Amino acid sequence: MAAIDTLMDLAGKAERELDANVAEVDRILHICNACRYCESFCAVFPAMTRRLDFNVADAHYLANLCHNCSACLYACQYAPPHEFGVNVPKALAQVRRDTYIEYAFPRVFGELYRCNGLTVAMAVSLGVAAFLIATILIKGSLFVPGLEGxxxxxxxxxxxxxxxxAASLFSVVALAIGVTRFWRQVSEPGKPVAMPAAxxxxxxxxxxxxxxxxxxxxGCNNKDDAFTLWRRRFHHFTxxxxxLCFASTSVATLYHYLFGLEAPYPIFSLPVILGTLGGIGLLIGPAGLFWLNMRRNPLQMDDRQKTMDRGFIxxxxxxxxxxxxxxxWRDSPAMPLLLAIHLGFVxxxxxxxxxxxxxxxxxRCAALLKHAIEKRRPNPVQAGAD
Amino acid sequence: MVDVLIVGGGNAALCAALMAREAGASVLMLEASPKDWRGGNSQHTRNLRCMHDAPQDVLVEAYPEEEYWQDLLKVTGGETNEPLARLVIRASSNCRDWMRRHGVRFQPPLSGALHVARTNAFFMGGGKALVNAYYRSAEALGVKVRYETPVTEMLLDGDRFVGVVTEAGERITAKACVLAAGGFESNREWLREAWGRNDRGEWPADNFLIRGTRFNQGVLLKAMMKAGADMIGDPSQGHCVAIDARAPLYDGGICTRIDCVSLGVVVNREGERFYDEGEDFWPKRYAIWGRLVAQQPDQIAYSIIDRKVVGRFMPPVFPGVVADSLPELAAKLELPVETFMETLDGYNAACQPGTFNHTVLDDCMTEGVAPAKTHWAQKIDTAPFYAYALRPGITFTYLSLKVDDTAAVRFADKPSPNLFVAGEMMAGNVLGKGYTAGVGMSIGTAFGRIAGTGAAAAARAAHTIGRH
Structure with missing residues (x-):
C-alpha cells in the first residue's frame, strides 16, 4: 500500500509540475503581450500576438517554436531581478521537456525523458558494446588477425x-506517433492556406x-548579452x-542489395567519403555544442534538461x-573490438x-510548420492597428 | 587622472562615453545602479524619433525637419527652444549608422505601433538591448565602467569641473566631465514638493507611480542648483502618462499601459467623466492623460469598456475587473453606483449612430453630453463589462540645466570650459512640457554625442595647457 501511495504521490506531483509550468508560460506571455519589444527576434512573439490567453496547447506549441536563442532574456526589462521575473527561454524550456514526456509513444516510456541523460546513454551504449564483445569472445574471434575489414x-x-x-524502425514509428499526437493537440481547424509555401x-x-x-x-546568446553564431554553426556541423552519415548508410544499403557490392568499401568509395565527412561533422558539431553547453548561462536553461542535452551530444x-x-583500424586485429564498441554506441x-x-x-519542425501555416491566416486579435 | 568622467549610465551617458573614447580620450563611467539595473530609463525605451527625407530601412515615407519641428511645437505648446530643437531633429537624421556601428539594431514598427512607422525607428529588442550593445562596444573600446557608484557631490573651481565625491566618500578627479544622470522622477519627496498640495488638501504626487528606474534621485540636479548653475523648466513638468494603478512603484515600463481608454469611457472616483476619451488615437493622447488623472480626486480614474472592444487594443498586463452589469461593476470598483449609472446612461443615450472602426478616426461620436466623446463613441451595453484603474505614471521630469548647442553647463550665462550635460538632465531645454514618442531618445543621443565630443576636446585642451 505504501508503495502505491508513494507512486500516486509522485504522479500527482508530476501532474502539478506540468500545470505549474504551463501556468508560468501563461503568466509571462501576458506580460510579453503587453510589451512586445522582442517581436523581431523570432517566431514565438509574432505567434504570441495572435493570442490573448495561453492554454496548454498554446504553451506546447510556443515551447517547441522557441529555439532558446535567449535574445529576449537579455533584452528584457522585466527579467530577474525585476519583480515580474520574466524569463521566456527558461519557462518555455520547462514546458518543452513536458511536451516530450506528454507525447511520447508509448506514453509510459515518456517518463524516460525524466532520466534519459548522459549516464543512461553511456550505460546503454557500453552495455550493448560489452554484450557484443562477449559474443565475439565466445566465438573466439576477438583479436584475430587477417580479417582485413x-x-x-x-x-x-x-x-x-x-x-x-528493427531498432531504427521502432524509433521512427515512436517519433512519428509522438509528433502526430503533438500536431493534433496544437492544431486547430482554420482557413486553408497555400501548403507548399508554408x-x-x-x-x-x-x-x-x-x-x-x-x-x-x-547570432544568439550563450554566456551573456553578446551574440554568437557558433551555436548555429555547431548545429549545422551536427x-x-x-x-551525411545517413546518406552513407543509405548508399551502402543500395550497393549491398542492388549491386551486390559488400562492405568493406574502398577509401575513395561514396559510402566511405560520405561517412568520413559526416563523421568529421559529428565530431566538430557535438564537441562545439558541448563546449557551448558548459558555458551557457544557467538562467537560459531548464536545469533538468542539461543531462539529456549532454547525453545526446x-x-x-x-x-x-x-x-x-x-x-x-579496420584492417588491424583491433577491428572486432572497435566494431563492437561502435555498434554499441549506434x-x-x-x-x-x-x-x-x-x-x-x-x-521543432512541426512547430515551425504550424507557425508557417497560421501566419498565413488572418490574425484573430486585431489589437495591432491603431 | 582620467580625461573624461561620465556620471550616469543610460543612453546619453553611453553616447557621450563612446564619442569621447572615439575622440581619443580615456573615459571612466560611474553608474549608480548595479549592473542588472544599468541604463536608467533607457532600458524601458523602444524607439528614436527620426527625421528623414525619404524611406530608410525600417522607416517608411518621409518625415521632414519642418514636420518634426511642428509636431514638437504642438506638443510643447511653444515651450521649447527652436535652435536646440532643430539641432536635435537634424542629428536624428544621421545618427543611426553610428548607432549601428556600436551594435544597435533596428526593427520594423511593433504591432500596435504602426502609427509611428513613419516617424520612429524601433530598437530591436527595445532599449535594454540598445543599452547592452553600447556597454559591450564601450568596454571593447576601453571605456572603464564602475557600477554601484552613485555620485553625491560635485567639486568645482568656479565654473571649472574638478572632480566628484562618490557615496562611498571616494574623490574622483578628471579633466572634463559629462553629467547624464537622469531627472529626479524617482525622488518621491522632491516630486511631492514640486507638485505641492492641491485645493482638496491632497499631495497628488504621493499617488504617482514611477514608470522607470528607481535610481534617478536628482542628486546631481540638486548639487548643480546649489552650485549656481543656470536652470530651466518647471519642476512639476515631465512626461507623465496614465498607467495601470496596479503597476509596481518603479520600473513598470511599457507593459503597464492601458490602451483601451479611447475605446470606452473614463470616470473618476465620483463616477463622472472628465475629458474627451476619443479626442485622438491613444498613442497620441497618452501623454496628456497622466496629468488629467493627476487632477482628479485621489489621483485615480477608471477606464470602462464592454465586450465589444475586447481584442481591439493592446492587451493589458493585469486582468480587468469584470462584471455582468454596469451597476455591479461600479459596486466592485467601490464607486457611487447612482452617479456612475447617470454618467453611463447619459453617455449611452448621447452616442450617435456611426460606423465603428478603431483603426481610423471614425464617425462615432456623442451629442449633447459634456464632455463630448468625438470618436469611437459606442454604447457601453454588452456584458461582460471591464474596468481598469488608472494612476499617473511619471516617466521623467523636465527640470533641467540650461544649455546652448555645445551642451556645456552654464553659470551666470557663461559656459563651463569642461563640464557638460546630456539626457534628461537637460531635456527640458527642448521639452518645456508635453511629449511625443521617441523624442527623449533623440535628445539623449544628440546631446550625449555633443557632450562627449566637447568633453574630449576640453580634456585635450586641459592637457595642452598642463604641458606648457
Missing part, C-alpha cells in the same frame, strides 16, 4: 540489418536554423554531419569517434532516440 565475418550482415533495422518556409527555417540568428543575424560524438576509429542512439534530445528536431 571483413565486418560480416564478425556479425553477419543480415543479423546487423535485422537488429538495427512547408517551404518551415523547411527553410529549419535547414538554415534561421531562429538561431537572433533576428538580426548576429545536423549535416548526421545527414555524447552519443553522437562517440558514434563518430568510434566509427572513424573503425575506419582507420544501438545506444537508436534505443534512446525517441526518448531523448533527438526529438527536439522533430517537434
Amino acid at each position: 571483413e565486418f560480416y565475418a564478425i556479425f553477419p550482415h543480415n543479423t546487423l540489418a535485422l537488429v538495427f533495422g 512547408v517551404g518556409e518551415a523547411a527553410k527555417s529549419a535547414l538554415t536554423l534561421q531562429y538561431l540568428g537572433g533576428g538580426h543575424g548576429d 545536423f549535416y554531419g548526421f545527414m 555524447a552519443l553522437l560524438f562517440f558514434i563518430s569517434l568510434t566509427g572513424l576509429a573503425l575506419l582507420a 544501438m545506444g542512439l537508436f534505443v534512446t532516440l525517441p526518448y531523448g534530445k533527438f526529438a527536439h528536431g522533430i517537434f
Whole structure:
C-alpha cells in the first residue's frame, strides 16, 4: 500500500509540475503581450500576438517554436531581478521537456525523458558494446588477425540489418506517433492556406536554423548579452554531419542489395567519403555544442534538461569517434573490438532516440510548420492597428 | 587622472562615453545602479524619433525637419527652444549608422505601433538591448565602467569641473566631465514638493507611480542648483502618462499601459467623466492623460469598456475587473453606483449612430453630453463589462540645466570650459512640457554625442595647457 501511495504521490506531483509550468508560460506571455519589444527576434512573439490567453496547447506549441536563442532574456526589462521575473527561454524550456514526456509513444516510456541523460546513454551504449564483445569472445574471434575489414565475418550482415533495422524502425514509428499526437493537440481547424509555401518556409527555417540568428543575424546568446553564431554553426556541423552519415548508410544499403557490392568499401568509395565527412561533422558539431553547453548561462536553461542535452551530444560524438576509429583500424586485429564498441554506441542512439534530445528536431519542425501555416491566416486579435 | 568622467549610465551617458573614447580620450563611467539595473530609463525605451527625407530601412515615407519641428511645437505648446530643437531633429537624421556601428539594431514598427512607422525607428529588442550593445562596444573600446557608484557631490573651481565625491566618500578627479544622470522622477519627496498640495488638501504626487528606474534621485540636479548653475523648466513638468494603478512603484515600463481608454469611457472616483476619451488615437493622447488623472480626486480614474472592444487594443498586463452589469461593476470598483449609472446612461443615450472602426478616426461620436466623446463613441451595453484603474505614471521630469548647442553647463550665462550635460538632465531645454514618442531618445543621443565630443576636446585642451 505504501508503495502505491508513494507512486500516486509522485504522479500527482508530476501532474502539478506540468500545470505549474504551463501556468508560468501563461503568466509571462501576458506580460510579453503587453510589451512586445522582442517581436523581431523570432517566431514565438509574432505567434504570441495572435493570442490573448495561453492554454496548454498554446504553451506546447510556443515551447517547441522557441529555439532558446535567449535574445529576449537579455533584452528584457522585466527579467530577474525585476519583480515580474520574466524569463521566456527558461519557462518555455520547462514546458518543452513536458511536451516530450506528454507525447511520447508509448506514453509510459515518456517518463524516460525524466532520466534519459548522459549516464543512461553511456550505460546503454557500453552495455550493448560489452554484450557484443562477449559474443565475439565466445566465438573466439576477438583479436584475430587477417580479417582485413571483413565486418560480416564478425556479425553477419543480415543479423546487423535485422537488429538495427528493427531498432531504427521502432524509433521512427515512436517519433512519428509522438509528433502526430503533438500536431493534433496544437492544431486547430482554420482557413486553408497555400501548403507548399508554408512547408517551404518551415523547411527553410529549419535547414538554415534561421531562429538561431537572433533576428538580426548576429547570432544568439550563450554566456551573456553578446551574440554568437557558433551555436548555429555547431548545429549545422551536427545536423549535416548526421545527414551525411545517413546518406552513407543509405548508399551502402543500395550497393549491398542492388549491386551486390559488400562492405568493406574502398577509401575513395561514396559510402566511405560520405561517412568520413559526416563523421568529421559529428565530431566538430557535438564537441562545439558541448563546449557551448558548459558555458551557457544557467538562467537560459531548464536545469533538468542539461543531462539529456549532454547525453545526446555524447552519443553522437562517440558514434563518430568510434566509427572513424573503425575506419582507420579496420584492417588491424583491433577491428572486432572497435566494431563492437561502435555498434554499441549506434544501438545506444537508436534505443534512446525517441526518448531523448533527438526529438527536439522533430517537434521543432512541426512547430515551425504550424507557425508557417497560421501566419498565413488572418490574425484573430486585431489589437495591432491603431 | 582620467580625461573624461561620465556620471550616469543610460543612453546619453553611453553616447557621450563612446564619442569621447572615439575622440581619443580615456573615459571612466560611474553608474549608480548595479549592473542588472544599468541604463536608467533607457532600458524601458523602444524607439528614436527620426527625421528623414525619404524611406530608410525600417522607416517608411518621409518625415521632414519642418514636420518634426511642428509636431514638437504642438506638443510643447511653444515651450521649447527652436535652435536646440532643430539641432536635435537634424542629428536624428544621421545618427543611426553610428548607432549601428556600436551594435544597435533596428526593427520594423511593433504591432500596435504602426502609427509611428513613419516617424520612429524601433530598437530591436527595445532599449535594454540598445543599452547592452553600447556597454559591450564601450568596454571593447576601453571605456572603464564602475557600477554601484552613485555620485553625491560635485567639486568645482568656479565654473571649472574638478572632480566628484562618490557615496562611498571616494574623490574622483578628471579633466572634463559629462553629467547624464537622469531627472529626479524617482525622488518621491522632491516630486511631492514640486507638485505641492492641491485645493482638496491632497499631495497628488504621493499617488504617482514611477514608470522607470528607481535610481534617478536628482542628486546631481540638486548639487548643480546649489552650485549656481543656470536652470530651466518647471519642476512639476515631465512626461507623465496614465498607467495601470496596479503597476509596481518603479520600473513598470511599457507593459503597464492601458490602451483601451479611447475605446470606452473614463470616470473618476465620483463616477463622472472628465475629458474627451476619443479626442485622438491613444498613442497620441497618452501623454496628456497622466496629468488629467493627476487632477482628479485621489489621483485615480477608471477606464470602462464592454465586450465589444475586447481584442481591439493592446492587451493589458493585469486582468480587468469584470462584471455582468454596469451597476455591479461600479459596486466592485467601490464607486457611487447612482452617479456612475447617470454618467453611463447619459453617455449611452448621447452616442450617435456611426460606423465603428478603431483603426481610423471614425464617425462615432456623442451629442449633447459634456464632455463630448468625438470618436469611437459606442454604447457601453454588452456584458461582460471591464474596468481598469488608472494612476499617473511619471516617466521623467523636465527640470533641467540650461544649455546652448555645445551642451556645456552654464553659470551666470557663461559656459563651463569642461563640464557638460546630456539626457534628461537637460531635456527640458527642448521639452518645456508635453511629449511625443521617441523624442527623449533623440535628445539623449544628440546631446550625449555633443557632450562627449566637447568633453574630449576640453580634456585635450586641459592637457595642452598642463604641458606648457
